[in-house]
Amino acid sequence: MKISRRKFAQLLGAGAAAAVARPAVTFAKSATIDSTDGLVSSATVRLSSNENPYGPCRKALAAMDHAFGLSCRYPDKHADALVAALAELNGVERSRILLGDGSGEILKLAADVFTGPQTKEKGGGRLIVADPTFEAILHHAQLGGAEVVKVPLTSSWAHDLAKMSAAAKGGLVYICNPNNPTASITRKDEVRDFIRQLPNDTMVLVDEAYYHYADTPEYESVIPLVADHPNLIVARTFSKIYGMAGLRCGYCVAQPATIERLRARQSWDSINIMAIAAARASLADPAQVTNGRRLNADTRTFTITELGKMGFKSIPSQANFVMFDAQRPVVPLIASLKSRQIEVGRLFPAMPNHLRLTIGKRSEMETFLAAFREVTTASAT
Numbered sequence: 368m369k370i371s372r373r374k375f376a377q378l379l380g381a382g383a384a385a386a387v388a389r390p391a392v393t394f395a396k397s398a399t400i401d402s403t404d405g406l407v408s409s410a411t412v413r414l415s416s417n418e419n420p421y422g423p424c425r426k427a428l429a430a431m432d433h434a435f436g437l438s439c440r441y442p443d444k445h446a447d448a449l450v451a452a453l454a455e456l457n458g459v460e461r462s463r464i465l466l467g468d469g470s471g472e473i474l475k476l477a478a479d480v481f482t483g484p485q486t487k488e489k490g491g492g493r494l495i496v497a498d499p500t501f502e503a504i505l506h507h508a509q510l511g512g513a514e515v516v517k518v519p520l521t522s523s524w525a526h527d528l529a530k531m532s533a534a535a536k537g538g539l540v541y542i543c544n545p546n547n548p549t550a551s552i553t554r555k556d557e558v559r560d561f562i563r564q565l566p567n568d569t570m571v572l573v574d575e576a577y578y579h580y581a582d583t584p585e586y587e588s589v590i591p592l593v594a595d596h597p598n599l600i601v602a603r604t605f606s607k608i609y610g611m612a613g614l615r616c617g618y619c620v621a622q623p624a625t626i627e628r629l630r631a632r633q634s635w636d637s638i639n640i641m642a643i644a645a646a647r648a649s650l651a652d653p654a655q656v657t658n659g660r661r662l663n664a665d666t667r668t669f670t671i672t673e674l675g676k677m678g679f680k681s682i683p684s685q686a687n688f689v690m691f692d693a694q695r696p697v698v699p700l701i702a703s704l705k706s707r708q709i710e711v712g713r714l715f716p717a718m719p720n721h722l723r724l725t726i727g728k729r730s731e732m733e734t735f736l737a738a739f740r741e742v743t744t745a746s747a748t
């Protein structure tokens with residue numbers, strides 16, 4: 368059968384339209400962990416990586432469905448639109464936002480630019496971190512040859528900002544607030560004072576990956592301080608409350624000169640078009656944040672209460688995970704739980720008897736609690 372060019376184009380158009388009109392339900396189904404790929408068994412309860420078990424909002428799923436048709440295009444215009452939305456959300460100029468391939472990319476760029484002997488920062492750009500904290504930036508800095516100084520958390524699980532400040536001497540201070548793995552916060556007045564007194568030649572990166580889960584008046588974002596502090600970088604992610612860990616999208620807010628120094632080390636177009644589509648749609652759906660917060664808070668309270676009844680004390684949590692005193696070395700505990708198909712947080716060497724547990728769905732936490740009861744009872748007898 369002979370088909371005219373015009374007819375062919377019409378058919379193609381119909382195909383594309385059908386693809387775009389495909390209902391978002393395809394994604395909704397696959398949002399649950401699939402056993403068919405052989406990577407994760409459907410029976411596995413994954414409470415190890417502080418992911419959001421509810422996934423992206425439906426609007427984000429639909430936006431990705433529509434974005435299939437854009438896959439052949441570079442994402443620059445869409446990235447610009449996401450930057451504009453983030454600038455509006457945070458009340459800053461667009462020139463103060465840099466997108467990242469996850470906020471992990473932002474941490475890497477900050478380590479590359481501001482730490483190590485090759486940087487122009489005073490003192491060879493050492494990195495100052497809390498202990499324990501999220502280690503990614505530490506690995507990047509060490510690879511670049513930087514000296515890393517670890518400052519233990521205080522007895523209330525806050526960053527010891529006085530000691531971190533004394534150790535800084537130029538270079539980069541990393542403040543994770545709320546902190547991973549302890550889920551604890553460093554109080555807003557302390558962070559504010561720290562940033563105000565820090566010399567301009569010392570950079571500070573405040574990682575607010577878990578910002579949306581914090582619900583105490585003692586906590587606040589430091590994004591408004593960027594206006595007056597050229598040495599401040601604030602990192603955020605779409606991996607947590609927006610449920611997009613597998614899509615990879617994050618960003619930072621900083622003054623334009625800092626943004627340009629970070630951008631100079633970044634791959635071009637490093638954020639993919641699917642992630643951008645999902646991120647833009649997520650920002651347009653504020654219910655994703657309120658629902659996510661509420662579901663997490665309810666299940667977190669349930670988990671902490673049940674652990675308490677069993678005699679295990681948790682550090683007060685301001686995040687989507689909890690760290691509790693397991694009263695025994697966690698390494699064998701992690702292995703016993705894994706043999707029951709329950710994945711929990713890794714060992715944090717500074718706290719060898721504490722277990723980090725992601726808050727999953729209520730049913731997942733019930734499965735964990737039953738297994739944990741079994742494992743700890745067996746090892747006690």
Ligand SMILES: Cc1ncc(COP(=O)(O)O)c(C=O)c1O
Pocket residue numbers: 416417468469470471472501543547574576577603604605606612615616617
């Ligand atoms: C404190 C903190 N910062 C950054 C990240 C990296 O997040 P992303 O998925 O945006 O790279 C994580 C991931 O768990 C984290 O806990």
